[in-house]
Structures are given as structure tokens and as C-alpha cells.
Amino acid sequence: MTEMVQRGIVLAASSFDFENKTGDEVKGTTVHAIMTTSLAPHQDAEKPIKGYRPAKFRLPVETFETKIVDVPGLYDFNMTVEVMSDGKMKATPFDLTFIKSLQPKVKP
Numbered sequence: 001m002t003e004m005v006q007r008g009i010v011l012a013a014s015s016f017d018f019e020n021k022t023g024d025e026v027k028g029t030t031v032h033a034i035m036t037t038s039l040a041p042h043q044d045a046e047k048p049i050k051g052y053r054p055a056k057f058r059l060p061v062e063t064f065e066t067k068i069v070d071v072p073g074l075y076d077f078n079m080t081v082e083v084m085s086d087g088k089m090k091a092t093p094f095d096l097t098f099i100k101s102l103q104p105k106v107k108p
Helices: 062-066
Strands: 002-019 025-034 055-059 073-083 089-101
Touching: 002 062, 002 089, 025 062, 055 089
Parallel strands: none
Antiparallel strands: 002 025, 002 073, 025 055, 073 089
16 A cells, blocks of 8 residues: 545535444545546546536545645645455545635625
């Protein structure tokens, strides 16, 4: 397993805290992000996809209060990368760092 950093845009984040069916407490932060730094129109020439498909992943509960600064915003995602038994790569975010806000530019 190796680590990498990927820059992307956090579109939404929410915290959760509940008890599962066995009574165990489950806490965390759900993040929805796109792994690009640009919102320029995108179309995949090899697949019938237009635009960006958001990724959804979980991070520790304290991430919501301490690391999610502004949404939407530009963030660096720290990820572990591993090759699965079927040969496909799996990248799993484990932390993020705020870079800058994506506030819309307002004309004076």
C-alpha cells in the first residue's frame, strides 16, 4: 500500500452519529467531492459520460469541525492506494487539507 495526494473540490460534507442495529455507536463525516480542480465542461470520449461523477467517502467525525473549512472548496485529499486481488486500483481518502474557498466572483 502506498500514499498519494490528489487535489479536488468538496461539494458537500455532513456529520453523522447514530446507533447501528447491534447498538454500537457509529460516528463520522461523509464527504462528497469531485477529483478535479476545474469546473470546465468535461466529456469522456471513451464513455457516455458528461461532467464529473462525485465520489462519496467517510472520514473521522472530528473532520467535520476541524478540517472542513468552506464548502464548496478546494482541498488536498491524502489517500492510500492499493491494488486489489482483481488487479484494480483502490484509492481511499484518509485525511484532507483545505486549500481555498470557491466563492463566486461578484462584479462590482
